[in-house]
Amino acid sequence: MPLLPVAEAQTRLLALRDPVEVETLRLAQAAGRWAAEPIAALRTQPSRDLSAMDGYAIAHAALPGPFRLIGESAAGRPFASPVAPGETVRIFTGAAMPAGADCVLVQEEARVEGAQVHLAGEGPAHPGRNVRRAGLDFTVGDVLIEAGERITPARIALAAVAGHAALPVRRRVRVAIAATGDELRPAGAPLGDGDLPESNGVMLTALLADLPIDLVDLGILPDRLEVLRDAFAGAQADILVTTGGASVGDHDLVRPALEAAGAVIDFWRVALRPGKPMLAGRLGEGVVVGLPGNPVSAFVTATLFVRPLVAHLSGAADPLPKPTPATLAEPLPANGERTDYLRGRRIDGRVHVAAIQDSSMLRTLARADCLVLREPQAPAAAAGDSAQILDLA
Numbered sequence: 212m213p214l215l216p217v218a219e220a221q222t223r224l225l226a227l228r229d230p231v232e233v234e235t236l237r238l239a240q241a242a243g244r245w246a247a248e249p250i251a252a253l254r255t256q257p258s259r260d261l262s263a264m265d266g267y268a269i270a271h272a273a274l275p276g277p278f279r280l281i282g283e284s285a286a287g288r289p290f291a292s293p294v295a296p297g298e299t300v301r302i303f304t305g306a307a308m309p310a311g312a313d314c315v316l317v318q319e320e321a322r323v324e325g326a327q328v329h330l331a332g333e334g335p336a337h338p339g340r341n342v343r344r345a346g347l348d349f350t351v352g353d354v355l356i357e358a359g360e361r362i363t364p365a366r367i368a369l370a371a372v373a374g375h376a377a378l379p380v381r382r383r384v385r386v387a388i389a390a391t392g393d394e395l396r397p398a399g400a401p402l403g404d405g406d407l408p409e410s411n412g413v414m415l416t417a418l419l420a421d422l423p424i425d426l427v428d429l430g431i432l433p434d435r436l437e438v439l440r441d442a443f444a445g446a447q448a449d450i451l452v453t454t455g456g457a458s459v460g461d462h463d464l465v466r467p468a469l470e471a472a473g474a475v476i477d478f479w480r481v482a483l484r485p486g487k488p489m490l491a492g493r494l495g496e497g498v499v500v501g502l503p504g505n506p507v508s509a510f511v512t513a514t515l516f517v518r519p520l521v522a523h524l525s526g527a528a529d530p531l532p533k534p535t536p537a538t539l540a541e542p543l544p545a546n547g548e549r550t551d552y553l554r555g556r557r558i559d560g561r562v563h564v565a566a567i568q569d570s571s572m573l574r575t576l577a578r579a580d581c582l583v584l585r586e587p588q589a590p591a592a593a594a595g596d597s598a599q600i601l602d603l604a
């Protein structure tokens with residue numbers, strides 16, 4: 212199989228499965244999910260004209276006054292009768308404008324003598340000044356959140372004011388993570404000769420921590436075909452993520468073990484660096500993504516493929532990471548046939564690219580705050596040139 216371009220691999224991966232089922236959650240529980248349907252306003256906001264300031268509701272045509280004080284309108288306690296020209300009502304921020312008044316004289320520009328309010332400043336410049344018109348924010352029936360948009364804290368507030376107590380979202384995605392390799396030991400465990408602390412599984416757990424998932428930790432699996440096959444077959448997940456054993460060595464057993472477990476591999480080997488040996492396919496009702504074992508390769512492929520897949524199954528309309536432009540601090544050589552994702556760090560607005568880009572080097576990755584994209588066959592770039600980056604911060 213030839214190497215698959217990154218964008219094509221992403222498209223094929225997301226096409227492997229539709230978003231998971233819809234559930235309805237109370238607002239506070241819906242944070243971080245994606246809207247499963249368009250969310251329309253059940254009411255108009257403001258529902259009527261409201262004062263934007265503390266002061267005196269007046270008719271603009273009656274300026275410069277004076278005005279006779281006939282009552283008060285507070286938030287939730289409107290003044291019921293109309294206000295005639297030459298009359299005024301004490302009013303507070305968020306309170307209903309009484310009929311007959313069309314602007315608010317702020318109290319800093321008013322002087323009150325008994326029941327008379329005098330202009331003591333410039334006064335409201337025009338009718339409508341310091342008034343929030345009915346429907347300023349939205350009108351009943353307006354679509355406020357599109358299907359596939361994330362439920363952010365601001366959208367939760369919007370949905371509440373729009374009259375919703377609960378929202379239709381996708382259920383949590385069940386993600387199983389398996390690290391493979393005979394040399395791996397849990398972080399902190401005693402190490403024998405040739406042993407290595409496991410880092411990909413904990414990295415993936417952290418990388419997905421802000422997404423609505425239920426995690427199934429399959430732990431560290433040995434390089435034994437039957438053990439891998441049985442663990443994969445029993446994973447029962449929407450997404451099974453494996454790391455390691457994806458390449459061509461004698462101990463790279465993930466692909467044959469997946470196939471033995473009944474998986475249908477859709478693609479293997481993508482035109483990117485690091486991360487080339489990654490694979491993806493179907494396993495029962497779920498999707499399997501096999502990430503390479505090198506820690507930086509696992510991180511980059513998880514960023515480009517696993518996070519977007521979780522977001523897609525969670526109902527995100529736009530799940531892929533978006534590159535943004537940045538300025539290079541140093542020249543870069545011409546690129547080869549794979550899209551390169553270089554570990555970079557922004558200093559004073561310019562991106563410095565780490566000198567050694569070995570896919571095993573976690574210290575370089577941990578110092579990076581972005582990945583610098585180099586398209587296949589990109590010509591050499593000079594310091595000061597623009598480059599596309601993926602933000603890691």
Ligand SMILES: Nc1nc2c(c(=O)[nH]1)N[C@H]1C(S)=C(S)[C@@H](COP(=O)(O)OP(=O)(O)OC[C@H]3O[C@@H](n4cnc5c(N)ncnc54)[C@H](O)[C@@H]3O)O[C@H]1N2
Pocket residue numbers: 390391392394395407408409410411412454455456457458459460463485486487488502503504505506508570
């Ligand atoms: N002859 C070839 N050799 C290799 C090729 C190739 O095309 N031909 N591809 C290389 C590329 S690219 C990559 S990336 C690596 C990754 O291959 P694997 O997925 O099979 O990874 P492993 O061999 O299992 O492990 C690589 C490396 O990473 C360490 N590792 C693995 N899992 C973890 C973990 N969970 N936590 C920490 N470290 C882990 C492992 O000990 C190895 O050092 O293959 C190249 N080879």
Ligand code: MOO
Pocket residue numbers: 483484485486487488503505508570
């Ligand atoms: O592309 Mo591998 O992913 O060299 O590290």
